[in-house]
Amino acid sequence: xxxxxxxxxxxxxxxxxxxxxxxxxxxxxxxxxxxxxxxxxxxxxxxxxxxxxxxxxxxxxxxxxxxxxxxxxxxxxxxxxxxxxxxxxxxxxxxxxxxxxxxxxxxxxxxxxxxxxxxxxxxxxxxxxxxxxxxxxxxxxxxxxxxxxxxxxxxxxxxxxxxxxxxxxxxxxxxxxxxxxxxxxxxxxxxxxxxxxxxxxxxxxxxxxxxxxxxxxxxxxxxxxxxxxxxxxxxxxxxxxxxxxxxxxxxxxxxxxxxxxxxxxxxxxxxxxxxxxxxxxxxxxxxxxxxxxxxxxxxxxxxxxxxxxxxxxxxxxxxxxxxxxxxxxxxxxxxxxxxxxxxxxxxxxxxxxxxxxxxxxxxxxxxxxxxxxxxxxxxxxxxxxxxxxxxxxxxxxxxxxxxxxxxxxxxxxxxxxxxxxxxxxxxxxxxxxxxxxx
Amino acid sequence: xxxxxxxxxxxxxxxxxxxxxxxxxxxxxxxxxxxxxxxxxxxxxxxxxxxxxxxxxxxxxxxxxxxxxxxxxxxxxxxxxxxxxxxxxxxxxxxxxxxxxxxxxxxxxxxxxxxxxxxxxxxxxxxxxxxxxxxxxxxxxxxxxxxxxxxxxxxxxxxxxxxxxxxxxxxxxxxxxxxxxxxxxxxxxxxxxxxxxxxxxxxxxxxxxxxxxxxxxxxxxxxxxxxxxxxxxxxxxxxxxxxxxxxxxxxxxxxxxxxxxxxxxxxxxxxxxxxxxxxxxxxxxxxxxxxxxxxxxxxxxxxxxxxxxxxxxx
Ligand SMILES: Nc1ncnc2c1ncn2[C@@H]1O[C@H](COP(=O)(O)OP(=O)(O)OP(=O)(O)O)[C@@H](O)[C@H]1O
Ligand SMILES: [Mg+2]
Numbered sequence: 001x002x003x004x005x006x007x008x009x010x011x012x013x014x015x016x017x018x019x020x021x022x023x024x025x026x027x028x029x030x031x032x033x034x035x036x037x038x039x040x041x042x043x044x045x046x047x048x049x050x051x052x053x054x055x056x057x058x059x060x061x062x063x064x065x066x067x068x069x070x071x072x073x074x075x076x077x078x079x080x081x082x083x084x085x086x087x088x089x090x091x092x093x094x095x096x097x098x099x100x101x102x103x104x105x106x107x108x109x110x111x112x113x114x115x116x117x118x119x120x121x122x123x124x125x126x127x128x129x130x131x132x133x134x135x136x137x138x139x140x141x142x143x144x145x146x147x148x149x150x151x152x153x154x155x156x157x158x159x160x161x162x163x164x165x166x167x168x169x170x171x172x173x174x175x176x177x178x179x180x181x182x183x184x185x186x187x188x189x190x191x192x193x194x195x196x197x198x199x200x201x202x203x204x205x206x207x208x209x210x211x212x213x214x215x216x217x218x219x220x221x222x223x224x225x226x227x228x229x230x231x232x233x234x235x236x237x238x239x240x241x242x243x244x245x246x247x248x249x250x251x252x253x254x255x256x257x258x259x260x261x262x263x264x265x266x267x268x269x270x271x272x273x274x275x276x277x278x279x280x281x282x283x284x285x286x287x288x289x290x291x292x293x294x295x296x297x298x299x300x301x302x303x304x305x306x307x308x309x310x311x312x313x314x315x316x317x318x319x320x321x322x323x324x325x326x327x328x329x330x331x332x333x334x335x336x337x338x339x340x341x342x343x344x345x346x347x348x349x350x351x352x353x354x355x356x357x358x359x360x361x362x363x364x365x366x367x368x369x370x371x372x373x374x375x376x377x378x379x380x381x382x383x384x385x386x387x388x389x390x391x392x393x394x395x396x397x398x399x400x401x402x403x404x405x406x407x408x409x410x411x412x413x414x415x416x417x418x419x420x421x422x423x424x425x426x427x428x429x430x431x432x433x434x435x436x437x438x
Numbered sequence: 439x440x441x442x443x444x445x446x447x448x449x450x451x452x453x454x455x456x457x458x459x460x461x462x463x464x465x466x467x468x469x470x471x472x473x474x475x476x477x478x479x480x481x482x483x484x485x486x487x488x489x490x491x492x493x494x495x496x497x498x499x500x501x502x503x504x505x506x507x508x509x510x511x512x513x514x515x516x517x518x519x520x521x522x523x524x525x526x527x528x529x530x531x532x533x534x535x536x537x538x539x540x541x542x543x544x545x546x547x548x549x550x551x552x553x554x555x556x557x558x559x560x561x562x563x564x565x566x567x568x569x570x571x572x573x574x575x576x577x578x579x580x581x582x583x584x585x586x587x588x589x590x591x592x593x594x595x596x597x598x599x600x601x602x603x604x605x606x607x608x609x610x611x612x613x614x615x616x617x618x619x620x621x622x623x624x625x626x627x628x629x630x631x632x633x634x635x636x637x638x639x640x641x642x643x644x645x646x647x648x649x650x651x652x653x654x655x656x657x658x659x660x661x662x663x664x665x666x667x668x669x670x671x672x673x674x675x676x677x678x679x680x681x682x683x684x685x686x687x688x689x690x691x692x693x694x695x696x697x698x699x700x701x702x703x704x705x706x707x708x709x710x711x712x713x714x715x716x717x718x719x720x721x722x723x724x725x726x727x728x729x730x731x732x733x734x735x736x737x738x739x740x741x742x743x744x745x746x747x748x749x750x751x752x
Contacts, residue, residue: 005543013531275527279588282491282521283544284513 002285006293010267011300022163023263024305028256029312030166032249036317037099055106055164056126058117059097063090063136090132093149097130097167106164118152128153128161130168246319250399251374253309254334255367257302258392261338262345262359264298268433269346269355291343291430298339306331322402326411330398333418337391340422343429366390391421443502444469444596444627445490450499452485459485461651462499467596467629467644472622474638475631476738477648483631484524485651487600490629491521504595517546520594524601524631526585530574534565534584537573538591545592555591562620563587564613579610586614596627603637615641635738647742654745663736666744669694670710671734674703674717677727686720693717695743706744 014020065088098108109126111117117129131150139147151168153161268291271277280290310327313319321327345362349355370392372383387393398414445467452460460482467473475483488494490501492512500507506514528537538556547555560566563583573581586602599618603611618641621628632638638645639659646656655662676683680698688696692708707713710733721728734740 002544005540009529009532009536009540012536013529016531275523275525276529278493279521279523279527279541280544281493282516282519282523283541284516284546285544286513 003289003293003296006280006290007296007300010264010294010297013267014264014297014301024256024260024301025308026163027166028249028252028309030163032245032252032313032317034167035248036245037102055128055161057097057106057108057128057130057164058111058120058126059094059108059130059132060111060114060117061088061090061094061132062114062134063088063132064134065090065137089137093132093136093168102167105167114150121152121154124154126154128164130164245317246313246321246403247374247400249309249313249317249319250321250403251371251396253306253313254392254395254399255371256309257306257334257395258338258341258367258370259359259363260302260305261298261340262342262363264301265294265339265342265346266355266359267297268294269349287434291433295339295343298342299335302338303331303335306334320403321399322405323407325408326402326406327399329408329415330395330402330411330418333398333415333422334395336422337395337418337425340425340429341391343433344425345429347429347432367392369393370396388417391418394418394421441505442469443467443505444471445473445501445503445629447486447490447501448499450486450489450501451497452482452489452494453497459651460489460496463646463648463651463653464499465646465653465656467627469595469627470622470625471643472618472628472630472641474642474645475629475648476633476635476638476645476742477631478633480650481633481648482651483648484600487521487598487629487631490515491519491598492516518595520545520589520592520597522586522589522597522599522602524604526581528573528581528584528588531572533570533572534576534580535560535569537584538587541588542591547592555593559587559591562590562617579606582606583610583613586617590621594626596629597621598629600631601633602630603632603634635742639738645738647738647745649742649746655741659738662738662741666706666736666740669706669708669736669740669744671736671740671743672705672707672710672714672717673732673734674705674728675701675730676703676721677729678725682724682726683717683721686724687717690716690720695747697743697747704743706740 094108094110097106102108111120111129114129114131117126117131120126121129129150129152131152133147133149135145136147136149139145149168151161151165153165268277271280277290281287310321310331314321345359346355349358367390370387370390372387373393373396387396394414394417398411398418401410401414443466445465447463447465450460450463451458463482463486465473475486477483485494489496490503490508492508492515495509500509502508503515504518506518508515529540532540535556538559539552542552542556557566560569563586565580565584565587568576568580573584576584582602586599589597589599602614606614615637618628618630628641630637630641642659644656644658645662646653647662648654655665680703684696684698684703687693687703687705690713692713693705694708695704695706697704697706705713705717714731714733718728
């Protein structure tokens, strides 16, 4: 009973926290949505699922250009594509953001210069100003150049700017690796309390890079990741779009599901620092109940996230997840494995300050391994094998089997594997934590 | 079973790696009394409290709370005490009421009894009007009052308060001191730590004065003051550096202690009527003018000064 009270208290706390909510629900949906848009299809009729506030964005493109005319990727842009006749990467970014795919999320207008764009933000006409620097294209070509895309945002707004920032980060990081950075106005971001933390960005970036590399190689067979963004998939199967989006949404849901566990278990560390954990220990509540409550809170968060994302995927993207019992079993496995993974990771961490880096790093790495088969577009047996060394791989395998029409019996091995992972993580984690907090 | 003693500490020791934070502390707290642990920063007050509420294992020694051993019966001890930690420990994302409800459940309260008790506590700590407000937006004093309220929810037999009045405005402080008196009125036992001697003097039936991990004196307030006998406490300021008179004054008959503290000199003297003229005389001799004098009846501050040669406050 007390464990449930603790769990409900934790849930109340996290569901009151806007950035937690954004990270649990919004980011996975946005990432999937981006892939959906990238693959070219956008049914005009089924997008009422997006109910995001539209963010006013002013964009200033100072990019002086300098793309070599015969640059490989421009040459391979299909006739009639939007990208024909473009001379700078700044224009590509501007077009990307103005694309109708983001029209629901943001209204982008061009501003003549940086000062007027910032003024627009200051006077609240716009929520975000994006300034693309003069050497943006140059930086992509010349390894010694560094360019910084500036994001100037209204500190009083919360959701919109962080969404825009996420989208721009993905774009910029995908193109440039480390050469172009986003120089957000750090003070303002911090004031707003909304700066995506390093771990979150890291995850986004890693994901984008990995998938862009995989998809890009797969579809265009080239080094030009740019084309992964704009190239339509057209060729091949009858319904490649829904299939691909389904797999990606499954991947994102698992990726973030395994992020939620560890980051929500972390609340033990912050309670430790705030003194509420010690206070809990002064009440007649057994230690196991307190840990159990934390575990339950995390499991419930993952469960809610999972259900919400699955329902969203099926309503908005028309994804068919498969036999409900099979999907339910896999969900159960994930709901056990993610918090157990969290407890295990937390037991390795000394201080809450390290948590972001360790959790972000390990979760991203294992996530990429686990989803390697998606990134390799299911063509690499090696990737499939590697993915089974991490729980995310088993989760994906389970969901994939269900999506391909598997029943409860088919997904059972994957579920058992997930539960075995959970047990191992749980036992090691709890043993270590008990020593720590005893 | 607990033979009238709410708390019995027997030779408690606690060492951290290098530091011996508590070195052999023994005291008894009788049921229904307010007992103050008085001591400066770092004296070891919070460490003692952590041991009494089973958060820390003593390195040596034992203690009983309502007759239950802190080593062998931690659950019984925890059920008997209400702890009010020195650092405010609340959930800032929850409202005051939600905090009380949650902590009440942790103390095993449920249903209508919980609801009623929460209402009573909100009244007691004067936060009824703000019960729906998020704690993160509360002032320091409001948080402190809520911090206290939580420790009282389950009507504990023993309330343990660790410096509940640090860093708050005089009005909230008054409110808290009055709460403590009410608690005693209701028959609760209160263990109260502080470094304000006025608080110990006003509230406590018994006081243990601590320094550097040890109890240097304990008893009723009057007992303690008798230690300094019929001394007077004299504070003065002088027109020049204290060095010019320090040695002469220390050697003056009737002067027990001379304590320079930020621009002032605190003296413990036998009888101010006899000693003051001598002080003026030797000051003139050294070419120093005494610019201000204050004479006080002996108090706990004087006791601490007498026993340690240092002021209670830093
Ligand atoms: N976790 C710890 N590790 C090492 N030393 C500690 C620890 N906690 C306390 N100490 C040391 O033990 C001594 C006593 O600390 P304690 O907190 O008990 O003092 P206190 O009387 O409560 O002081 P204050 O009035 O400042 O709260 C101090 O020297 C402190 O530095
Ligand atoms: Mg203390």
